Amino acid sequence: MQALKLSFLACAAMFAVSGAQAAAVTVTATLTADNHYGLYVGNSDANPLNFVGRNEIGNAASGGAGCPNNWSCTESFTFNADTTTDYIYVVAWDDGGPQSWIGNFTWGSSTLVSNKASWEYLIPATAAGFTTSGAPPVALATLDSLINPSSVWSASQAEAANGSGPWGTIAGLNANAKFVWHDTLGNNSSSDGKYVVFRSALVANVPEPTGLALVGLALTVAGLARRRASAIHG
Numbered sequence: 001m002q003a004l005k006l007s008f009l010a011c012a013a014m015f016a017v018s019g020a021q022a023a024a025v026t027v028t029a030t031l032t033a034d035n036h037y038g039l040y041v042g043n044s045d046a047n048p049l050n051f052v053g054r055n056e057i058g059n060a061a062s063g064g065a066g067c068p069n070n071w072s073c074t075e076s077f078t079f080n081a082d083t084t085t086d087y088i089y090v091v092a093w094d095d096g097g098p099q100s101w102i103g104n105f106t107w108g109s110s111t112l113v114s115n116k117a118s119w120e121y122l123i124p125a126t127a128a129g130f131t132t133s134g135a136p137p138v139a140l141a142t143l144d145s146l147i148n149p150s151s152v153w154s155a156s157q158a159e160a161a162n163g164s165g166p167w168g169t170i171a172g173l174n175a176n177a178k179f180v181w182h183d184t185l186g187n188n189s190s191s192d193g194k195y196v197v198f199r200s201a202l203v204a205n206v207p208e209p210t211g212l213a214l215v216g217l218a219l220t221v222a223g224l225a226r227r228r229a230s231a232i233h234g
Contacts, residue, residue, distance in 0.1 A: 031103025046147035100179035110204035
C-alpha cells in the first residue's frame, strides 16, 4: 500500500510538471530591429496567426532625442499565447547596411531572449510583401501561405552581445538578449531586399526553478517507491 501511495505521488508530481509547462500565458515582448519588424504569434503552421505590433511606421524614429534611429529604442507589447502550441514570429526587414533585431519575451518567471540558438528563420522567394508604412507590415494571408508543414526552416547564424557596434547598448533588455540575424550582422546580407521570418517556440531559454524543483520531486518520489517495493519483495 505504501509503495502504491508513493507511485501515485510520483505520477502526481510528473503531472504537475506537465501542467506547469502547458498553459495559456500572458507574454510581455520588448524588442527593436534595424530597421523594421512586425511581431506575430501563432502555431507552427501560422494558422491561426495573430499580429501583435510593429515598430515605427516609416524611417524616422519616434522616441525623441534619446532615440535618434528607428532601432535605437525598443517597443513593448503584451499578448496572450499558449505554451503548448504557439511560436513567436519576428518578421524583420533591413533598409541597407548592418542588420539585426534584439529582444526578450517574458511570461511568469520564464524568459525567452533573442539569440541564434533559439531562433530559426526562413526567407520568402520574392522581395514583395513588406511595408514600412502600414500595419501589419506583412499581411496575415501572405505569412500563412509562406508558413506551412513543408516550410524549410534553418538555424540562425549570427549574433552579438547587446552593446556591440554599430548599435551600442539598447536599454531595457535582458542581459542575455543578443543582436541576431540569419547570416551576418554586417553589410551585404543574402536577405537584402527581402524580409526574414524568425521564429521560436514559446519555451524559456532561462531555466525555471519551479519546474526543475518539480522534476526533482518526481524523481525523488519515484526512487522512494522503487526502494520501498524492493524492500517488500526482497
